[in-house]
Amino acid sequence: MKSEVGRKDKQQFEFETEYAATLREYALGGGEAVLGRAYELGRRAIAERKSLLELVSLHHESLTELFHNSVDRRSQTHLIRASCDFLSECVSPYEMAQRGFQDAVRALRQLNETLEEEIKRIAYSVHDEAGQLLVAVHLALANVAQGLPQEQRAPIAQIEDLLNEVEKHLRRYSHELRPTILDDLGWIPAVRFLAEGISKRANLPIHIEAKVSERLPGTVETALYRVVQEALTNTVKHAKAKNVWIRAWIKDQVLHCSIRDDGAGFDAQAVQSSTGRKGLGLIAMRERLSAIGGNLWIESSQRRGTELQIRLPMEGDHVNSSRARG
């Protein structure tokens, strides 16, 4: 670990030294060849995961030093102009990368919408199409039963009971996938319905206290529901919690929702800063909320459980009226 830190420091030091030297060379009339190297420095900075702010502050330091060493006003003016060209060159790879990220964010939002459509379709298939098939099976069984003497019908009745059970589960899953309650009654009743199911299946008490009756636009309610759903799924999967509390309220035109558990907790910072798959669920939740203008806070510590806090400013178009729903 120590040598890793040492290597990083050394790399950082080398980068800083090279940056300062290259800037100096350009200011002394280096021309395009040196600008090309400025560009390569920018590329390297991205590969070494330096933030843009780090780069700008490094630039500023290097420039300040050169400025103090300048002999007269004229060379200072020249230095400032040259350093500006140098910096734009150096950050141009960031521009390229940033456009890529913008595209990725757009694609992610689009993907969320597509997924939502897909989920609707699956929920419909499970509920309606599978439901109709089950009805057909019931009828076929009834036919079989009719041809049997009374004393041999018991196993058929047993199968019918099982089929009823299957139907009940399918209906439940379909509603949890895409609750019709979400469209009809809103995200809070949908969350209640979801929590009830999870609570039973996972044997986990979920306490809900919601003081929000306003309806929000469809996309906003869907996003809130999905985030709570993801949070509950995570809790069941990882937290080993004994209780979950969901609270929702509105204060000063801001919608708050907190999902807290008394489970094992995790190192929130490490998970969020990790680049692997680990923090992806959290990133997706955050992204989902930011698409509707909200944000997410996570507090978690080992032994004290986890709390997710959603905050969503209720600006004009978010507030009230079921008319706003499309």
Place this chain on the structure above:
Amino acid sequence: MSRVEIRVTISSDQDIVLARQKGRSLALELGFSSGDATLIATAISELARNIVSYAGSGQIALKDLQGSSRVGISVTASDNGPGIPNINQALRDGFSTSGSLGLGLPGVRRLMDEFEIDSKPGQGTKVVVKKWRP
């Protein structure tokens, strides 16, 4: 109709510098802002880098574009290297190391207004990009 055509043979880092310089000054001559000229130099760098790393040598050709109502610049990068077996893959962000950082060919495509690529295994690669003056 174009009035200028500049060709730069690319086989080393020095050639990349020359192509950047020619591209930048043509862009400024055509009235692009210095910010846009920097981005055009950036695109040239990425294209020329690809030539040097994958084909060894090739050419960058720079042209002005004189449309009826607009002015632009076109950059053509061509080589006789091994070609790209799967173009779609090469244009995907996650495919190469530079691509996963948003650089490389996917990055060039985002910096410019038009992007065309033609490549067959064993027959080299040709990339044409254009940018119009806003």
